Amino acid sequence: MSILQFLKSKSFFKQIAIAIVGFVLLFFVLKFWLNVTTNHDQKIQVPDLHKLTISEAQRKLNELNLDFKVIDSASYNPEYPKRSVIEQSPEGGEFVKEKRKIYLTLNPSKYRDITIPDLNGRTKRQAESELQAIGFIVGTDYTYVRDIGLDVVRGLRHKGKIINPNDKLPKNSIIELVLGDGNR
Numbered sequence: 001m002s003i004l005q006f007l008k009s010k011s012f013f014k015q016i017a018i019a020i021v022g023f024v025l026l027f028f029v030l031k032f033w034l035n036v037t038t039n040h041d042q043k044i045q046v047p048d049l050h051k052l053t054i055s056e057a058q059r060k061l062n063e064l065n066l067d068f069k070v071i072d073s074a075s076y077n078p079e080y081p082k083r084s085v086i087e088q089s090p091e092g093g094e095f096v097k098e099k100r101k102i103y104l105t106l107n108p109s110k111y112r113d114i115t116i117p118d119l120n121g122r123t124k125r126q127a128e129s130e131l132q133a134i135g136f137i138v139g140t141d142y143t144y145v146r147d148i149g150l151d152v153v154r155g156l157r158h159k160g161k162i163i164n165p166n167d168k169l170p171k172n173s174i175i176e177l178v179l180g181d182g183n184r
Helices: 003-008 010-037 056-064 123-134
Strands: 067-073 085-089 101-106 114-115 143-145 149-158 161-162 169-171 173-183
Touching: 003 010, 056 067, 056 101, 123 149, 123 173, 143 149
Parallel strands: 067 101, 143 173
Antiparallel strands: 085 101, 114 169, 149 161, 149 173
């Protein structure tokens, strides 16, 4: 049997008809299955979770049949309560489908601790710049001690207590400088 004879035969047309019917049937079954499994017309509005504790956020999301995952703690923000939601993705007001995960970023309970650098022998200006650059606040109540170097750092204090290099303090702590008075 030649190829031309096969293309004109009944068996070839039967095979083509079966393939077309199978394709159309597969198309409609797949379309129906996708509509059922993807919840195509479903919309749930994500609530605004900012400034809520993790338990309050969990309760709110469970009511809407949404999941959540805590992805990180951000830098401490004093305008938000401790351990509260500071960021969320997707944002409040956006629409999602049920069981969607909402990713939450929490506010830590305090500023992170920073190591105190060794500033002994540096000038007041150098010490202030370095302390401010790493996140501390330099107080204006300087203590002067008898030393030959004028405005040379001879120590650091926090809340009246002497602090040493490599000690750790929370970011935004106020550090007072102990400086030389320039007298012999």
